Amino acid sequence: MMAAMLSTVDPGDEVVVFEPFYENYGPDCILSGAVPRYVALRPPDWRFDPDELRAAFNARTRAIVINTPHNPTGKVYTPEELQLIARLCQEWDVVAITDEIYEHLVYDGEHLSVAALPGMAERTITISGASKTYSVTGWRVGWLVAPPVLTGGIRKVHDFLTVGAAHPLQIAVAAALRFPASFYDALLEEYR
Numbered sequence: 001m002m003a004a005m006l007s008t009v010d011p012g013d014e015v016v017v018f019e020p021f022y023e024n025y026g027p028d029c030i031l032s033g034a035v036p037r038y039v040a041l042r043p044p045d046w047r048f049d050p051d052e053l054r055a056a057f058n059a060r061t062r063a064i065v066i067n068t069p070h071n072p073t074g075k076v077y078t079p080e081e082l083q084l085i086a087r088l089c090q091e092w093d094v095v096a097i098t099d100e101i102y103e104h105l106v107y108d109g110e111h112l113s114v115a116a117l118p119g120m121a122e123r124t125i126t127i128s129g130a131s132k133t134y135s136v137t138g139w140r141v142g143w144l145v146a147p148p149v150l151t152g153g154i155r156k157v158h159d160f161l162t163v164g165a166a167h168p169l170q171i172a173v174a175a176a177l178r179f180p181a182s183f184y185d186a187l188l189e190e191y192r
């Protein structure tokens with residue numbers, strides 16, 4: 001998240017962040033010199049007001065942070081919500097930074113990535129990690145998928161932030177990524 005934010009955003013840019021949010025996103029913005037623009041997710045179903053979201057976008061907006069499934073509410077963004085976000089990103093030339101670390105914990109329906117929507121693959125940084133899917137939170141091994149125009153900067157920033165995740169843990173996670181589909185079914189069943 002930090003590498004994505006630092007390499008995408010210039011000081012003074014604005015970043016749209018839904019709140020409540022996983023604790024890192026505000027500090028990620030502030031350390032990058034960006035101004036967070038918060039948009040409320042409201043109970044009981046944690047939807048946002050489309051007009052409030054539209055009003056948060058302007059010529060200074062550079063990125064929006066999405067987290068689906070969402071910590072701390074469990075919200076799963078609907079296709080309609082993601083489509084509105086996608087439209088606004090394209091209208092205002094904004095990068096979507098999406099944290100999908102709970103992608104395998106969707107209880108109803110399918111996980112939908114904003115990068116899969118038309119026109120979004122070229123402006124989305126999709127981030128996930130091993131922590132939740134393989135129950136290894138302490139390992140801190142994650143990854144992101146983004147177009148080369150974005151990964152060029154992200155790779156440089158990441159190198160200077162962390163150098164890299166511990167190599168044995170990377171090897172173990174690479175093996176886990178080859179688990180059969182039944183692993184993910186069993187995980188979901190256990191959580192249910």
Ligand SMILES: Cc1ncc(COP(=O)(O)O)c(C=O)c1O
Pocket residue numbers: 022067070071099101129130131137138140141142
């Ligand atoms: C939404 C979200 N993103 C990221 C993380 C942490 O990921 P990692 O363990 O890779 O640092 C968490 C963990 O609580 C989380 O809830």
